[in-house]
Amino acid sequence: MRLDVVTIFPEYLEPLNVSLVGKARARGVLDVHVHDLRDWTHDRHHTVDDTPYGGGPGMVMKTEPWGDALDSVLADGYERGSGEPALIVPTPSGRPFTQELAVRLSERPWLIFTPARYEGIDRRVVDEYATRMPVYEVSIGDYVLAGGEAAVLVVTEAVARLLPGVLGNAESHRDDSFAPGAMASLLEGPVHTKPPLWRGREVPDVLLSGHHGKIARWRRDEALRRTTAHRPDLIERSGPGSFDKKDREM
Ligand code: SAM
Numbered sequence: 484m485r486l487d488v489v490t491i492f493p494e495y496l497e498p499l500n501v502s503l504v505g506k507a508r509a510r511g512v513l514d515v516h517v518h519d520l521r522d523w524t525h526d527r528h529h530t531v532d533d534t535p536y537g538g539g540p541g542m543v544m545k546t547e548p549w550g551d552a553l554d555s556v557l558a559d560g561y562e563r564g565s566g567e568p569a570l571i572v573p574t575p576s577g578r579p580f581t582q583e584l585a586v587r588l589s590e591r592p593w594l595i596f597t598p599a600r601y602e603g604i605d606r607r608v609v610d611e612y613a614t615r616m617p618v619y620e621v622s623i624g625d626y627v628l629a630g631g632e633a634a635v636l637v638v639t640e641a642v643a644r645l646l647p648g649v650l651g652n653a654e655s656h657r658d659d660s661f662a663p664g665a666m667a668s669l670l671e672g673p674v675h676t677k678p679p680l681w682r683g684r685e686v687p688d689v690l691l692s693g694h695h696g697k698i699a700r701w702r703r704d705e706a707l708r709r710t711t712a713h714r715p716d717l718i719e720r721s722g723p724g725s726f727d728k729k730d731r732e733m
Pocket residue numbers: 572573574575576597598599600601602603604621622623624625626627628629630631632634
C-alpha cells in the first residue's frame with residue numbers, strides 16, 4: 484500500500500518511522516511519502532493561508548498550493564503504477580473514523596492524506612478532487628485538534644495493522660473491540676498475563692482452568708459487562724440476533 488501525506492509539518496509524521504508502521508515500511512508492506520506543502524508555494528514567505536471570504540476569525544488554507552501538491556503526488560503515483568488513489572481528508576466535520584472504515588481503507592492500494600491547519604482547506608480543493616477519486620472526510624472524535632497530522636497517525640496505525648504480514652500473529656485483531664464476527668458489538672474484556680499472583684491480586688481461576696468453553700463464556704460475559712458500562716450505545720444499536728440466551732441472563 485502507498486501512503487502520501489501533504490502537510491506543513493513533515494516532522495510531525497516522524498512516528499511513521501517507528502513501531503508497527505515503521506516495521507511495515509521496512510518490510511515493504513507500506514510505501515510512505517511525506518511532502519512539505521510549502522514546496523508548492525511560489526512567494527518569498529511560502530504562504531499557505533489567507534483570510535476567509537465572508538469574514539470571521541482564523542485563516543483558511545489556499546487552493547493553489549494544495550492543488551499543485553496533489554497534482555504532483557498523483558502524477559508520481561500514476562507513473563509508478565500505485566493503483567487507484569483515495570483522498571483522506573481529516574476534519575472534525577467528517578464522518579466518524581471507525582474500525583469498519585479502517586477495514587475498507589486497508590483494502591485500497593493508495594491513500595493520500597491532506598491534514599490541514601488553521602480553519603481548514605478552501606472547500607474547492609475537496610470538491611475538485613472528488614470528481615477524480617473517492618474522498619473520505621474523516622473525524623477521529625468529537626473534539627477539535629490544532630491540525631490533522633495526529634489524525635493521520637491514528638488512521639495510518641489503524642489501517643496498517645490490518646495489512647497482511649504486519650502483525651506477527653494474523654489472529655491478533657480477530658477478537659479486538661469492534662472487530663467483525665461473533666463479538667462484533669462488544670468491547671474486548673480484561674486481559675491478564677504471568678505471574679498468577681501480583682500484590683495479592685489473583686488471575687481469575689477460569690483463565691488457568693484450561694477449559695476452552697468456560698474461558699470463552701467468561702470472556703464474553705466480561706465483554707458484555709464492559710460494553711454495558713462504557714458503551715451502552717453499542718448494545719442498543721446491535722440487533723437481537725447478536726446475543727444468545729446466556730447473554731440475556733446477565
Ligand atoms: N474550524 C474547523 C471546524 O470546526 O471544523 C476546525 C479546524 S482545526 C483547528 C484544523 C484542522 O485540524 C482541521 O482542518 C483538520 O485537518 C484537523 N482536525 C481537527 N480536529 C480533528 C478531528 N477531530 N478529526 C480529524 N481531524 C481534525
